[in-house]
Amino acid sequence: MSKLSGLVGLVAAALLSGAPAAAAPLASHVGGCGASAVPAMLVQVTGFKDRHGMLRIQSYGGDRQSFFEKGAYIDRIDVPVPASGPARVCVPVGRTGEYAVSVRHDMDGDRKTGRADGGGMSGNPHVSVGDLVFKRKPPAERVVISVGRGVTTVPVILNYMQGMSFRPISGR
Template sequence: MAVRITGFRSRAGQVRVRLFGGSPSTYFDKRQALVRIERPVPNTGTVTICIVAPKPGIYAVDVRHDENGNGKTDRSDGGGASGNPRISLMDMLFSRKPKPGAVQFTVRTGQTVVPVTVMYLSGGSFRPAAAD
């Protein structure tokens, strides 16, 4: 599958993509990631991270832009998930995950393209930055 990531606020730092499968209760639990890929954000161009799914099935991905490259999750980081669910500040404060139906996608034989828009904390909500 190809995770096509847009909406970067800057081209600094690292981008991390994780793939989750199986029970939706395991989605976004770092210990349950089937695949984790971390790369420097390229200076220009479309950011596409290719992942080999273990088998056809239902999956979810999440993306984190570690803009300052410190390897820690902090307020300057951007994030997103497959299906581009809306995430509120309250969702983050109370560690509420998006509903499975909002983030799941099906991988079949052949290539699956999964678009993800990175969102950043701005005021009291998460929203995309200006266009890449």
């Protein structure tokens, strides 16, 4: 049995059982986006505190005011944290336009946000603990990504709670 047919079987079993298929890495989202002329974002995640758990990448588009609103994402992709190097996840968007990306490092893989989990956004805006507590979003101008034809690279540096601040892990 090839790896591809095994993945197809896993996804089919998840769909038939009612389990969320997003838990399995989707081959079309992992790695590079290739040379396609289809508009896409290649999200490159760095700054991992730990190499365990899952990454959740969510893309947002359309009205800038809806960026990062609960349930307003266009696509949500869950992939395992890579053993080394940056995580590279292809996010096809279907058409040119303005988008934003959020990334969460679910360190224990329980699909719940915990104090140890990390996160980041396109544009790598500074996010304070107060912003987290009061659920304040960064200005859209700081996180917007203009996607044209082809692939647009979107670097995201993860931030984690460190004492009373939320920032990248220094020296990594």
